[in-house]
Amino acid sequence: MGLTRHPWLPNLGSVGEMMSSIGISSLDQLFSDVPQSVRLKKPLNVAGKPLSEQEIVRRLEELERKNTQLVCPPFLGAGACPHYVPQAVKFVIGRSEFYTAYTPYQPEVSQGLLQAMFEYQSYMAELLEMEVVNSSLYDWGSALSEAVLMAHRVTGRRRVLVPETINPFHLQVLKTWTYGRGVVVERIPFDHRGLLSIEALEAELSKGEVAAVYVQQPNFLGVLEEELESVVELAKKHGALSIMGVNPLVLGVVRPPGEYGFDVAVGDGQELGLSLNYGGPMVGFFAVRWEGRLVRQMPGRIVGLTTDSEGRQSYALVLQTREQFTRREKATSNITTNEALMALANLVYLSLLGPNGLRELDEEIMSRSHYAARKLREVGASLPYSGEFFEEFLVRFPARYSKVKERIRSRGLHGGLQLDENSALFCVTEVHSKDNIDKMVEAVAEVM
């Protein structure tokens, strides 16, 4: 025993007492059933000597210093956009009654968490104008995958149509997750404005056997899709489910999936009050229309309203017969752990902003992104697609982007995501001040 006292191992000083209560004289007896041949021959070598908390913090700070300190968040989006995270959000998810809780299996002592999840579902339902929302999945990519697997289950078909302008990371996840079930993912091209080609979509649909049509709003080029009614209609006509992937942040000003009549909506709550966290945890949402076959086939946990034995309004996990711990291989998904705490962050964020704040924020973001785009054009860059955009936009430079990028870095800033030799996807939000946008554009101007 190398340790005699440790803050996280309270019983080191009680080993003797506990052993005698058990009736053993050596700790080894606890492992009498483990064959000697698989017992560790020498101790594990992990993480060096135990560090005191102070030393842990010092080690972490040492690593922090190895990260480059940027002047402001990167102009990077592509599935994870920097936004300001309110202190109240951090405060609420820092309440350890929430973050040290398990899935609320015992509703009587978990009403707070259950109510919060019900409220999360309810907020998302209003935002999406869809009736049923689960209490979160891992991220956009996995939510999309679950939606497609559900469409496969519901329709029995294997073809899935997605736009060429799908986020490529989501596409990769989709392919991985659906590979085992033999789903085939096909891509639909886009037009000169950067919008999904409805003609091409119709052509592919008419070939038949399509389980689902997926669209993304805004799409990977940052462009807002304008003809989504047609997508829903066409999908319906051909017996396919319609799935809309949407950045929920835009819904303060943009038409929600429910208004179009989409069967399923998915996306990520990352832009609603989550730190970037180097890409995770994020929080996938999953919503369906009020239709039995969809509700019964949807994955993930759902909290519903009910009453207790004294008639008080209360909350509980519902439709558990869909889930793996009861249905096993017949479950609608294998998911257990979700992203409840991140869903809570979404809820707190939205409740702080409210309808007015969300709309104002959307307007402010659009102003700033359009300001940045205009300034970039003024110094000689171009925007290849003319569709309206929200916070992201594709920029083409006359110079090589690697040079542009480097110059931007020299100002302590970080440019957009390189897509080809001359283009990059830029993201501008409320965390990018006019000042920093100007600095970035100045740097760009120098290499034009």
Next chain:
Amino acid sequence: MGLTRHPWLPNLGSVGEMMSSIGISSLDQLFSDVPQSVRLKKPLNVAGKPLSEQEIVRRLEELERKNTQLVCPPFLGAGACPHYVPQAVKFVIGRSEFYTAYTPYQPEVSQGLLQAMFEYQSYMAELLEMEVVNSSLYDWGSALSEAVLMAHRVTGRRRVLVPETINPFHLQVLKTWTYGRGVVVERIPFDHRGLLSIEALEAELSKGEVAAVYVQQPNFLGVLEEELESVVELAKKHGALSIMGVNPLVLGVVRPPGEYGFDVAVGDGQELGLSLNYGGPMVGFFAVRWEGRLVRQMPGRIVGLTTDSEGRQSYALVLQTREQFTRREKATSNITTNEALMALANLVYLSLLGPNGLRELDEEIMSRSHYAARKLREVGASLPYSGEFFEEFLVRFPARYSKVKERIRSRGLHGGLQLDENSALFCVTEVHSKDNIDKMVEAVAEVM
């Protein structure tokens, strides 16, 4: 009305409704009783336009960048010593049920806070070996002042003897606070080892009229006083109260005031889990022996144990008849606001360390301070006083200290507090790694 919505002013949108409930038609009517001649003629000009939270944080970060980022905390003590603040301490005092509470006037809904204050008093009582502790005063200086004023009330005398090695900031506070009551503060010299001269003390005491004798452990030179029994005896003999000021952190290894028989103990909990906070908030503690005249004359709030109407163990503010809100000008002090949250931090800190941790920490600090002192001597500095020290020690340099200090600063470090042209008081604790001590000594060596 310049604002229409603000996160902290919920009723801006309800003004009309509220006015009509009141029965007024203009907000001005609320101030009909304020003479026009004193009404503001133009709006206050404070802090510019309202900032969003994000902008507040940006402004604060801007200011943070104007502070110099040091490699490690300064080698500065003199009444505020840098220590590691455990995450659990920050976590507990960040529980807003605690920090947004008022003084627990309604014990039935404040048992948690009251129990914590009772535990704080109890922990300090064990540390000090004194029976009665209040639930905190502002800081060491004001606690000392209150002790002296109490001695003045109890004895009716005006002379107070303090060592020349008293912390000069405490001395200044003492003079300010007791000036109104006509208390005269006199200083007792120290010997070649840096210890209080008992002979000089006795001489002054025999002149009579002494209300209190004060000693400080360790004293301002960092030296541990060794003859405190004599101080208590002499004070008693001459009818003066004996007051010990003590850094509670040392009490893991050092004799506490109660063991000597001091009447009063004061000091600051800053070194028990508080950040430096540029000198405040700190937390003065105040303890007395189990004697009625002392208990009834002590200042500040005290939480005591009692039972409720159903016999459950419970906690309440006690001896309130001493306090200003009942006794007004006859109160034992004017204090209302104390430092409860900082006292809570002390409690959490001590409960984490426990008796073993505190002793180990004391030993570690002594090792490091003595290592630093030895290293400094090795490069040519000297320690003018030979008394044993804890974490602080006076260093004399052959060079001017201003030069030494500058050189230390060039390494991103911050030296000790200059006391005269060639001397400075250094403080070394568990936050100063061997590495950083070595770096500091290296810098010193260069100017020797």
Next chain:
Amino acid sequence: WEEPLLFQYKGKNRVGLAVPREDVNDRVEVPSSVKRRNPLELPELSELEVVRHFIRLSQMSYGVDVGMVPLGSCTMKYNPKVQEAASKLTENAHPLQDEDTVQGVLEMLYDMQNWLAEITGMEQCSLQVPAGSAGELAGVLMMKKYHEDKGETRTDMLVADSAHGTNPASAAMAGFKVVYVKTDHRGLVDYGLLKEIVGPSTAGFMLTNPNTLGLFEENILEIADTIHSVDGKLYYDGANLNGIVGVARPGDMGFDIVHLNLHKTFAVPHGGGGPGAGAICAKGDMVDYLPGPLVGRVDGSYSWSMEPHRSIGRIATFHGNVGNVVRSFAYLLGLGSDGVNMLGVMSTLATNYLMSRLQDVRGLQLPFPGRPRKHEVVYSVTPAYNEIGLTAEDVAKGLLDRGFYAPTIYFPPIVQESLMIEVTETEPKESIDEFARALYDVMREAYSDLKAVKQSPKRTSVSRLDYVKANHPSTFTPTFRVKRLREEGSLQVLK
């Protein structure tokens, strides 16, 4: 919960925080004459036990984040969460660091000195006072030293009979004789009486305006003239400033010294009793007496360069509760001028709105009716006391059972069975409605089932406490040490 005391935890050989070890060969022991002899009688706890214990205790505590705390004269505002982030600016700064290394901190303090001077109509502010009572002490000492500098001994400090208890207590600490000025039938300072009292031995007058009844002292300019006519000084107790911020300034009313409670008017959290943060501001010849030093600005850099010539000296060990001043700084940044100018209006609106919801409640009386209140209002339950024996304390406990904190009771002393209510501008209208309903409900219940109210609170973690036991010399137990020693029989009855 019934959470045991930490001393009742039984673990052995535990620690909740590991001490780092540096490999230096300088192990020394303290001299034996100084060495602690008795083992420390403290429990041994793991990190989990400590955290769990305090989480449980926190859940048995009530603060503004849990519900409304309508304590009169305490200004229990909402404390915006951004304040917690603000504390990073000052957290790791040592008070004796070279000034060039803490320019950010000093700039913040400089701004705060100026903003508070602007708000109060004073010339200069010192942020050194850690809270209100220390500010008052500073204020009365400033007056004392001022008169002494003139070679005069002024013995009398005038105090309104409705004043906070700290006013006379502070005056007494400074060695003054306290002379009370009565309240007249309108709830204001009896100006006629004041003129009679004021004389050559008058050092000053400590006043709060609006006063503790929430009423504005209409004669304030006349009062100031009267005090100034004998070269007395007018002192403003800032506890009640919230009702007039942006409407009127103490400086414009003739006050010479103002203390502020940043934990009231400027949203520093109260911390369960503290720490707060304070300011003491002055104008005219009182500026020279402020506790010093103050932050000055020369050539764009900040330093502790302004030392008032006749300063009363240091009132706190270092620079005051800077870690809380920065919380007010963040609060003021968020309000901006527009917000600051609405504080008085919105808090006064809230008070008068509450009053409009409490009209004609049986048993509840509004003393000094017919005038608008400012930040707070005082009711009396004397009618109910006389009719059925209901006390203000009963009402307070009844409110606890309805999920609210209680108002201040039995203060100010000039109103019998008083409830002193302050809602602040941060409470939504709906909370005020609910509070009014709860208070109405308690009064209604008292008339139908007095015993039920007398037995409240019932829904709290404990019921009404035994104060005799708590305070009696033979059972007084301020620490676990006393309990242990008494049980061991080694402690006498406190004499």
Next chain:
Amino acid sequence: WEEPLLFQYKGKNRVGLAVPREDVNDRVEVPSSVKRRNPLELPELSELEVVRHFIRLSQMSYGVDVGMVPLGSCTMKYNPKVQEAASKLTENAHPLQDEDTVQGVLEMLYDMQNWLAEITGMEQCSLQVPAGSAGELAGVLMMKKYHEDKGETRTDMLVADSAHGTNPASAAMAGFKVVYVKTDHRGLVDYGLLKEIVGPSTAGFMLTNPNTLGLFEENILEIADTIHSVDGKLYYDGANLNGIVGVARPGDMGFDIVHLNLHKTFAVPHGGGGPGAGAICAKGDMVDYLPGPLVGRVDGSYSWSMEPHRSIGRIATFHGNVGNVVRSFAYLLGLGSDGVNMLGVMSTLATNYLMSRLQDVRGLQLPFPGRPRKHEVVYSVTPAYNEIGLTAEDVAKGLLDRGFYAPTIYFPPIVQESLMIEVTETEPKESIDEFARALYDVMREAYSDLKAVKQSPKRTSVSRLDYVKANHPSTFTPTFRVKRLREEGSLQVLK
């Protein structure tokens, strides 16, 4: 508390967070065809209302920081507070930043990859999986692709009948047929049966060891040989690793793939259901199939340079739950090698100690007795069920009333009326004692007053719930929108 829904708040024209405004003249509107038409039906709230609401909800939630959560197979450890500070390392990093700007993050991930490989006895780990079920999916897909690469179609995935429900669900998601392997009379895999089942269509075997009964599979080497003899792959479900960390490694037992739940074994907080963090580790020819890329180190700098040749592809949008991986990193730094090597011993000690306190409790039965348990133990209340009709759920609810969270119930399915208890090494001995007393107390009460137990919980914020109402198509209410539309009459019964 009875805290209303946010939707029941009535404020108007409120906002809880101000939006910053930058003065740029580029106001644009979204095209009208894309513009939202219906107003957002969300409440308007001030910051105070939001904070207060969630504080109240938090107080109605139970987590490890509140008390013991003895959920079997969930490993609800204490989450050290230093972890919260750790998240700063990753908080503001964008997943697509240039690698040279996130060297600190990458170094941390690199260390974690290696440490987890060492702990499991695997060659390489991918941290991309956000939690356990995604790790399982990755694992079965790896097996699928492996066999396909050989040109074989293997249809069967073997799963122990005591396995976590995720195992068969994951296998099904990957398109496998699930074949259950029965548990024998000792509570272990029926090895004889297994040998009969294994054949050319066997893709692999998903196993956890110790199993869900807390028993170590003694025949593990033989099992591995059997699976490997047909070129099947042995998959380790890491949910139960805590019982053997530092004692034995899956890699040394013959496992080819291991998934880990960092939120179980490595102390990432469970977050009320998530987010967790996961790892999927492999050795031998399975390394090439890991989800990629992995962090590699070249010349002291770190990058996403290691791409497994036959990777199944991306399983998460970016790099997994890095913000939680760093919490495990801090945890492992604090334990160090010495601590990690004691995890299995201390957690197993805790379980067996609990068992020693639960001997001879009437109505409680220990299935498969006579063997030491590892991280968890499963009891059955079948005797009490048969005698008096007491169910496992009743016992669970009785424990809630005694201040504890309940164990996992009705799992594993091979034990009737089961209570699956895991205490972990972070619970002090005294907590275990109290839990044992509470369980004893529930059983005792059941025999003396069954009705009382059946009516529990009574001391919680609500009592037992109406699940019929919650799930019935005509009353199923997953969102406030459904409630509103139903009340408006514009919603049909769910068909």
